[in-house]
Amino acid sequence: MNNNKRKSTFNYSYYQDIKKSNIDQQIMSIDNLSNEIFYEIFDYLDACEIYHAFSNLNHRFQQLLYSSSLLFKIELHYRTPKEIFLNNYKSLIRFHQHQIISIHLTYSINVNTIISSMIRNSLFNHLESIRLHGVSPNILSRFLKKCISLPRLFLLRIDTSNSLKDLNNIYKLVFNLPKLKSLEITAHGFNKFNIKTSLSMATAKQFSPIKSLMIDHSCTFKECSTIISYTPQLRNLSVSHLLMDDNPKKGIHLPMILSNLTYLFICEYDLDFDQFEMFIRKIDAKLQFLSFNTESEDINYLDAKRWEKLIMKYLPQLDKFYFQYHIYRDYENEYPVYRDQCDQFISSFWIDRQWLFNADIDYGFILYSIQPYEKQWYEYDSPQGMVNSSTDLSKCSQLSIRSIPGEYFDLFLTDVTRVLNMAEIYHLEITEENVFSGILVEIVDLLAELRSLKIHSLSLRVPEGLCVEKFDVFDLLEIPIQITKVYLEKMNEIEEIYFLMTLCPDLTYLKVDSINNMDIELFFRNILMNISSKYNEHFRSMCIRIPTADDKMINKLEKMINVKKLLIKYKIQRISECIYLQWN
Known part of the structure; x- marks a missing residue:
């Protein structure tokens, strides 16, 4: 009797263990996850890694990989597992081109081979975003010609690395892309100031639908004006290496106004304030955001009253204003000094807009800047947060010192005094x-x-x-x-x-x-x-x-x-x- 009882107890325990094991297996099996969950997971993964992990599992996952609801992102960068990428990208391009939504090749190894295979298989009906780095000029030109047939290509970023100095052909091909909304072209090379873009002014038939343009290479005002003549719908414009024209006395010729432009970023090296002012007047834009960095020797850029007049007359809708004026020096030579009235940048014009003056001193330069107000550490002196919510913005000017040269300390103190000529700190x-x-x-x-x-x-x-x-x-x-x-x-x-x-x-x-x-x-x-x-x-x-x-x-x-x-x-x-x- 006791034996039978022990046997019954043993069988029940065994049954419970088996039941628990089956439940655990069901919970842990990825086969039990819905397709929707996999779509969400795959959205964070590179296409080649997805293909490597799931293409040979079972019939269910093979069907999943071919589903029209699944869109692939192909990425090759310095952290990408190269073996996995090279073993799988060909299958993706051959069998899943209609599912590829983006191709970002920001690592130059094998990029020419990859782009060549894409040229041979050009039915990328869902491709919306392309980023390329270091593609050879001939292959890049052939690829851009193929891209004209893409119905959903909205974003294109090209970094030519050291391979191109003349960008005429690239711009011509890009401006033919019928659906492109955002373009970024980077071309620094060994000498970033030797890039050429001698396009002719656009005609009405050559207009591009581009709304966001980043020109990340050197160009003169004339070259920049020619490029943007192709983009009358432009809303965002960034120019990172703007240079003075060979003959600046001829003035600035713009074929059109940019009435849709609301965002403008310019970094320039030798442009005087007169030319910049003329450019702002002629584009007649409704700017809401302006970031302007200059290394010009024209000290007039520090004339706050002149900025006030320019902004009030031509940029009345400006909300965010970032301005940087760099003065490079070696402590051996004189450099421009602003000698007008102090504290011009804390007038009611600047304080009402919450645009504040700051200065930085480093071993190689002085940087004067204007930027929108942000809360600073000294406004938080309790765990509850701000103590003084009505900060006096006229007393927010800050000096940041990055390095102090012991050998030239007296000259360094002179730099501090020069900052004080601009504003009280x-x-x-x-x-x-x-x-x-x-x-x-x-x-x-x-x-x-x-x-x-x-x-x-x-x-x-x-x-x-x-x-x-x-x-x-x-x-x-x-x-x-x-x-x-x-x-x-x-x-x-x-x-x-x-x-x-x-x-x-x-x-x-x-x-x-x-x-x-x-x-x-x-x-x-x-x-x-x-x-x-x-x-x-x-x-x-x-x-x-x-x-x-x-x-x-x-x-x-x-x-x-x-x-x-x-x-x-x-x-x-x-x-x-x-x-x-x-x-x-």
Whole structure:
């Protein structure tokens, strides 16, 4: 009887195991997934990888691969598994051309062979996007001729690499594509300034439906005007290497206005403001976005009042304005200096549009820029977010210093003074690592209206070869400093914090990204005790980033503050890796 009972129990357990195993197999089998799920998965995968993984599984997946609902994306870039690609792309082009929606070949290996096979099989009825890199001129021309028959080719990007200097034939073929909406042609080569595009002006029968055009190669104003004569429907235009015409006195000839153009990006090298102004007048566009980068020596580009007149009269709908004016110098030669009235770029015209002035100084250049307002670190000094939502935009001008040349430090300070000729600086960021404290004080000493300071890292040690007497830090500290917010990205030693607290007696907020593995309790204790002894009466909040921060750490800090009686009314909390401490 007992034996029978044990046998019955054993059989039931065995049955349950078998049943569970069958259920698990059903759940784990990919055959149970619907076609719709596979379509979604395949949308994130390269066609050759899909074909390699599923073409030989079973009849169901063979049918799936031939489904008209499945559209393939063929991609070849530097991360593509080359063996998988080369073993499968021919089958895709031969048997699935009607399912291919995009072909992006941005890696030049085997690209000519691949394009040649596409020329022989040209029934790509669903092909919408093509990106090519490094195709030889002859094969590229043959391929573009075949593309004329494609009914859905909307986007074309061509990077000729070093293979072409004359783009006439390429542009002629591209402008014949009947459905093309977006075109990007890149041709830098060994000398990006030797590219030629001597097209003739377009006739009405030669107009292209292109609405977005990126000219990523050198061209003169005349050549650019000729190219865009083929694109009367243009909405977006980017020209990355615009050059002055050989005979600029002839003026700018545009065969048409670009009334649909709303987005314009131009990067130019030697164009004067008169020519640029003439171009803007003649295109008569309703621009909403303008980005203009120049390396011209024409200092008139820094005339804010002239920009105001141009924008108000010819670009009244402009919403986003990005402007960069580069001055390259070698500290051995003079370069243009703007000598008009300071703070022209903080008039009501610029502030009402929230377009703000900034400057960058690096070893090789000064960069003056205008760009739309974005929230900055100094506007967030609590875990709740912004404290001051009504920021005074007239006091947002920022100077960013990328490198400080020790050998030419006096000339570097002259550069800072030249920036001040343009606008008063209220915010300073120094990205160079381990800036010597004496050098920092000399820079801050020039910026009388400074309100915030952000530095990567600080050094209290005098650099080798630097004259100590030249940087008498403690004498310099007698100057009135108005900095209220400091952001130190990397602390090497806590004495650097003490130095910054002494430098900035009006400090209200301190942010530190790394305390160099210092014990967090010791860090907070020392800082809070130093506040009491140094009388930083305005200091009210800190944000310290600790990757290992957790609630247990917060409890320990709270207990330490209470036991040591460092603060009476305070609030400490953690958000992600950041510890916020606020007190009254």
